[in-house]
Amino acid sequence: MASDHTRSAILAAAERLYADRGFGDVTLRDIVAEANVNLAAVNYHFGSKDELIAELFVTRSIATNRERLRELKAAEEQGGGRAPIEVILRALVGPTLRGCLGPENQRSTAARFMIRASIESVPPIRRIKNREIDHLRKFAGAMRRSLPDRSDVDIYWGLNFALAMAHHTIRESERLTKLSDGKCDLDDVEDVVARVVNVATMALTAGKAEAKVPSRIAAR
Amino acid sequence: MASDHTRSAILAAAERLYADRGFGDVTLRDIVAEANVNLAAVNYHFGSKDELIAELFVTRSIATNRERLRELKAAEEQGGGRAPIEVILRALVGPTLRGCLGPENQRSTAARFMIRASIESVPPIRRIKNREIDHLRKFAGAMRRSLPDRSDVDIYWGLNFALAMAHHTIRESERLTKLSDGKCDLDDVEDVVARVVNVATMALTAGKAEAKVPSRIAAR
DNA sequence: TTGCAATTCAAACACTTGTATGAAACTATC
DNA sequence: GATAGTTTCATACAAGTGTTTGAATTGCAA
Structure with missing residues (x-):
């Protein structure tokens, strides 16, 4: 369970970026930069990029x-x-x-x-x-x-x-x-x-x- | 001017593939395969992939x-x-x-x-x-x-x-x-x-x- | 403190993408 | 039939993608 902090930081950053720039040109690297977390964190916490998007939606x-x-x-x-x-x-x-x-x-x-x-x-x-x-x-x-x-x-x-x-x-x-x-x-x-x-x-x-x-x- | 054949073959193939499978997962390589032309033909005749799509639309x-x-x-x-x-x-x-x-x-x-x-x-x-x-x-x-x-x-x-x-x-x-x-x-x-x-x-x-x-x- | 699991991290991997190159093959004009 | 211009081709390029790896770090329980 732990802090959960990284997880929600990713969700928030992803939602913000997708809202602003659309799905087309937002990469995982953009998201983790915005969230100040490591690139691998997305796959660790969500499994894949698609699952992250799905969870948001x-x-x-x-x-x-x-x-x-x-x-x-x-x-x-x-x-x-x-x-x-x-x-x-x-x-x-x-x-x-x-x-x-x-x-x-x-x-x-x-x-x-x-x-x-x-x-x-x-x-x-x-x-x-x-x-x-x-x-x-x-x-x-x-x-x-x-x-x-x-x-x-x-x-x-x-x-x-x-x-x-x-x-x-x-x-x-x-x-x-x-x-x-x-x-x-x-x-x-x-x-x-x-x-x-x-x-x-x-x-x-x-x-x-x-x-x-x-x-x-x-x-x- | 020449044959124009390649050009229209690309247009036809692209339209067919986009119609069937959407823009998301049709690559230039798919198109040229379908059209039986060389990969470089698209850039030669249309300049870029986007210009090809634009012309179709x-x-x-x-x-x-x-x-x-x-x-x-x-x-x-x-x-x-x-x-x-x-x-x-x-x-x-x-x-x-x-x-x-x-x-x-x-x-x-x-x-x-x-x-x-x-x-x-x-x-x-x-x-x-x-x-x-x-x-x-x-x-x-x-x-x-x-x-x-x-x-x-x-x-x-x-x-x-x-x-x-x-x-x-x-x-x-x-x-x-x-x-x-x-x-x-x-x-x-x-x-x-x-x-x-x-x-x-x-x-x-x-x-x-x-x-x-x-x-x-x-x-x- | 020690040990163990959960988490983070840097780095690399594997792959796909569109595009560029330069030589080869045509085509038409003179 | 030589020449110049157009078109084709195999191949390489450069960049970007999501994902994986394995070691380092952290946090927590015994």
Whole structure:
């Protein structure tokens, strides 16, 4: 067990460097220099570079997933097993958006790391992401309970589009800011969440039961 | 000028390999083996590996962009300088979706290459993508002309969400298929286009002038 | 203190990568 | 058919990578 100090110094340094410069051009030697530890320490403590990356990503994403499920569960319990679709969608995209957007200077290292992870896509992370399907199924289930007269296909497409808007906005936040000359304010996270939830809700409820969406322009 | 044969053999082989295995683990030696040319040929004909990748990507994306602008221009001319928003959106996401989705076995190498390019994100491609903003501005302009009483912010968000749904669906097509147990048919490209356009249209027209969207479920 | 395990360290290893070289083989022009 | 320019080729280069090794050091228990 021992000090554990080296181990966490490596984790911190790696997260910082990956967040700043991406996975592509950060080597083990960069990491150990930043952490002030010996080169061999990484392999000693983590086994390999990939396992280090995987541990970083897993730690962060189970945190996000736990947060998502916590919100979802709370909403469903409050609604007696059936939550409003907007609340479900908010539980799905809210934690991720809140974790990755917001004023850059006060954006956490963890957040910037997760943005990188969603932009670059390196093998160990891809492998982990593939196991995320079970997690998404839980949301699909909740959405089906919320909109029982909606077909499965529509549910999945709605889920897909909700994630699409959230992730793409994170990935391309810089471009959207530039394209809109700063008119789209990505630092106002709750506005972004509201916009995504709003559109996804429309996608899922259009055509039937539209009256069920009173907070259509609840954005903000 | 000469035969040009080696040059195009390299391009073809590179595109094929990148499409199949991604940028990450295809080396120059793999490419020249596939193309049956000498290792030095790549640097002789293209200067460097990055320039080879860039040429591949530029070729494909100017083709897509040209197609998009062609559709857009035709629509605006027919409408006397103002095209319906659905048609604009269709011009924006249609070519990309048609280029990248469709039955896998008949999916072109070019299509699979572009999917990779949108998944992996390697430096030379990133550099090129950054220059895509001017191209998007043209669409923002057309959208503004189509929806003159919509704020710029809403226009940009709508544009962002439309691209989000299209690209994410391409990137994660495999996952969506798995998640939905095949219920979401990504081979039916026109259905996908219709869904994306439909949702993006709602996002852009919700709240006002909703009557202007008669073909809401014009999907297919 | 002694002994033993856990940890650190410098160094080297093994391998892959993209690129450069210079001679050889072509190709076309005169 | 000699010549100049282009293209091909085998080979070497230089640099960087993650990983391993085995000895040195540390920390802790007996």
